[in-house]
Amino acid sequence: MNSIAMLNKDQIKQLFPDWEDGLYESIIEHAELRTAPAGATLLKMGQNIKSTMLVVEGTVKLYQENEEGAEYFMYHLNPGEACAVTMVCNYHLEQSQVLAKAVTDVSFLAIPIEFMDKWLNQYKSWHYFVIRTYRLRYEELLKTIHETAFKNMDERLEFYIKRQVKQFGNTLKLTHQEIANDLNTSREVVSRLLKKMENHQWIVLNRNSFEWIKKD
Amino acid sequence: MNSIAMLNKDQIKQLFPDWEDGLYESIIEHAELRTAPAGATLLKMGQNIKSTMLVVEGTVKLYQENEEGAEYFMYHLNPGEACAVTMVCNYHLEQSQVLAKAVTDVSFLAIPIEFMDKWLNQYKSWHYFVIRTYRLRYEELLKTIHETAFKNMDERLEFYIKRQVKQFGNTLKLTHQEIANDLNTSREVVSRLLKKMENHQWIVLNRNSFEWIKKD
DNA sequence: GATTGACTGTGATATTTATCACAAAGGACT
DNA sequence: AGTCCTTTGTGATAAATATCACAGTCAATC
Numbered sequence: 501m502n503s504i505a506m507l508n509k510d511q512i513k514q515l516f517p518d519w520e521d522g523l524y525e526s527i528i529e530h531a532e533l534r535t536a537p538a539g540a541t542l543l544k545m546g547q548n549i550k551s552t553m554l555v556v557e558g559t560v561k562l563y564q565e566n567e568e569g570a571e572y573f574m575y576h577l578n579p580g581e582a583c584a585v586t587m588v589c590n591y592h593l594e595q596s597q598v599l600a601k602a603v604t605d606v607s608f609l610a611i612p613i614e615f616m617d618k619w620l621n622q623y624k625s626w627h628y629f630v631i632r633t634y635r636l637r638y639e640e641l642l643k644t645i646h647e648t649a650f651k652n653m654d655e656r657l658e659f660y661i662k663r664q665v666k667q668f669g670n671t672l673k674l675t676h677q678e679i680a681n682d683l684n685t686s687r688e689v690v691s692r693l694l695k696k697m698e699n700h701q702w703i704v705l706n707r708n709s710f711e712w713i714k715k716d
Numbered sequence: 717m718n719s720i721a722m723l724n725k726d727q728i729k730q731l732f733p734d735w736e737d738g739l740y741e742s743i744i745e746h747a748e749l750r751t752a753p754a755g756a757t758l759l760k761m762g763q764n765i766k767s768t769m770l771v772v773e774g775t776v777k778l779y780q781e782n783e784e785g786a787e788y789f790m791y792h793l794n795p796g797e798a799c800a801v802t803m804v805c806n807y808h809l810e811q812s813q814v815l816a817k818a819v820t821d822v823s824f825l826a827i828p829i830e831f832m833d834k835w836l837n838q839y840k841s842w843h844y845f846v847i848r849t850y851r852l853r854y855e856e857l858l859k860t861i862h863e864t865a866f867k868n869m870d871e872r873l874e875f876y877i878k879r880q881v882k883q884f885g886n887t888l889k890l891t892h893q894e895i896a897n898d899l900n901t902s903r904e905v906v907s908r909l910l911k912k913m914e915n916h917q918w919i920v921l922n923r924n925s926f927e928w929i930k931k932d
Numbered sequence: 933g934a935t936t937g938a939c940t941g942t943g944a945t946a947t948t949t950a951t952c953a954c955a956a957a958g959g960a961c962t
Numbered sequence: 963a964g965t966c967c968t969t970t971g972t973g974a975t976a977a978a979t980a981t982c983a984c985a986g987t988c989a990a991t992c
Binding site: 685 | 987
């Protein structure tokens with residue numbers, strides 16, 4: 501992860517239009533603009549949280565992870581969005597309960613968490629931003645629970661694909677193994693279900709990718 | 717649901733010790749103290765949210781619900797805790813994504829949501845309270861996802877029982893059917909798994925209740 | 933164009949969970 | 963004690979998913 505030149509106020513303002521004046525300046529002063537290549541792990545489970553992450557470019561994927569290293573995809577973060585988990589106030593001891601990975605090349609603002617408390621006190625717009633972030637992520641988790649608790653794998657796969665399509669368009673560059681990892685199932689199960697979808701003409705299968713063509 | 721006499725400042729302060737002075741008075745002025753009997757539904761999925769709920773007495777259970785009315789238990793709310801879902805600002809149009817039920821007889825403070833925006837502006841301690849509420853609920857959801865995504869039914873049942881034990885003590889007054897509903901599985905499955913736990917001497921089974929005796 | 937390695941397809945089988953069927957047990961009430 | 967209703971126990975079977983095994987396919991590389 502490299503630290504490169506900072507954004508200027510207008511650039512930040514475009515991403516986070518609802519903030520107040522002093523806050524932009526504080527960001528410029530104290531945040532660090534970092535980059536990471538596609539596939540990089542940005543935050544590990546159990547890792548001490550040292551900074552808050554605001555996505556500037558690219559897409560980040562948030563996972564739950566278990567003891568054996570199995571992953572479970574929860575939701576995406578896009579430019580202008582923030583990682584709720586890292587917005588800790590008070591403690592320097594909080595450990596991450598999630599795994600965050602860069603899907604594409606990403607750049608993000610990293611703010612040392614010692615500013616969290618201060619900014620909450622100082623900037624109303626930051627306060628609102630934190631609440632909005634939690635609310636949005638909370639709602640994403642509810643959707644994830646809904647799928648996981650009530651649906652069979654075929655429907656969960658469809659939901660998963662639709663989420664990806666919304667993010668990346670109809671052609672998805674994903675191997676069956678990658679999908680299986682995200683859904684915590686096995687490659688064979690995904691292959692068979694995708695084949696069924698192809699038979700139903702919901703998708704067109706290719707090597708290393710497929711296209712969603714279902715109209716609904 | 718009845719509206720009864722309001723709490724006094726000291727009583728509220730005991731439940732919510734971190735608030736500031738004006739906020740207690742605003743609560744007394746605008747909140748309504750309501751009660752509901754054990755088993756009552758406090759909030760339905762899809763229902764328009766008209767007020768924020770702060771638990772005063774008793775325990776509330778939060779569920780996800782699907783189209784067919786199947787339920788999935790997510791977490792408890794205890795006195796001094798609040799329902800994150802109902803802490804909406806801005807909109808009067810938000811619909812509940814969760815189902816809330818009284819486990820015991822409960823009393824709670826209901827605050828019309830038109831005050832949410834105002835209080836966020838006016839009271840820092842309220843702002844912090846909202847953030848803390850979201851954070852706590854978010855973490856509960858993460859735990860729920862972890863269990864649901866990675867564990868088999870035997871482990872999920874154990875996790876479920878331990879949560880209940882933490883709430884209500886070692887003797888749980890639950891039928892197998894009730895547990896099955898909370899875990900979105902079938903009564904037979906629960907019966908068989910409980911019987912196994914009894915054989916392992918983790919529990920003692922009785923009619924309409926059982927006792928957790930595993931020491932770990 | 934032969935080799936290599938990652939990806940995909942698919943049968944066979946095991947495991948987990950759901951569903952059906954029905955019996956037995958316990959408590960409440962007459 | 964007998965009736966009724968809810969709860970619990972458990973076999974049999976079905977359905978969903980996981981695992982194992984292996985073959986075929988494609989693309990990159992030498």
